[in-house]
Amino acid sequence: MLQFSNNMEFIKKFDLRESNQPEQVADSRQQTEVEDVQQGHAPCIEERKKVREMISRGVSRPHTNLLSEKDRTAAIAGIRWLLGLQNRDGGMPTFCQGWGMLPFDQSSTDITAHALRAFRAWKGKLTDDALSRKMQRAEERMCAFLERSQQKNGSWFPLWFGNQAMPDDVNPFYGTARVLLALTDIQKGSVMVLNGLQYLIGSQNVDGSWGNSVEETAVVVESLSQFADRAEVALAYHRGLNWLLEAVESDRFLETSPIGLYFAKLWYYEDLYPIIFTASALRRALLCRSTGEIV
16 A cells, blocks of 8 residues: 655656646656655655556456456346336436435436446446446436436436535535536537536636535536546646645635535535545546546
């Protein structure tokens, strides 16, 4: 495991901050390695190189050949369960299939997005053609549900997350980010995706954040990383990424916000949300920077 003396050192080692000059990044890495040797931290150099090599080889992403039969059996069982859970409107509910009259059985955009990503993760890894066809049909229905659920301004509202500063306590930043992340592979150039991107770009705060929390900013940054090859997205993405890096440096990423919105308007916060969301966003930023690919 990599060990660093402070939160920001890991980020500095991998040069996540935006730079338009590749030679400056290379010089920075060389300078960092010289400083490591001078300070007696030479092992960090080898650890850092190993991580870069792993990422470049794609080791950080599971390979089909590494999956055991037990893994496949478990995945198939999970996929079949999700297929049976899908509502008639094409969306995915929280707990059970139903008529969509209660929060527990009504389709949710963010949960639908999670299910869509789960299907995409296993696409091409299963040998059951009949199951693959069912997954494809389910994906099409989920996408149709998401298209119908999109707001006129391009955003999506999640079911179980909110923002107390927004009208009706909705949280379009979280919802839109989750949906866009799910649509990366299948509808990247679609009208609904472009409208969603325009909403996030237009709703960015002056300081580079979204909403009023680390949690919201982190999920948006992770989502935009998948579209950072688009000129209109790149600026907003890098501003958000820099805000997030500064939040890590100042330990603000450890602060929680009550963005969880449970049944009967019960607000809650989770200590791990800002940490997990931030780590996920920075992981994608690291992979994009190290491999030059949108991952």
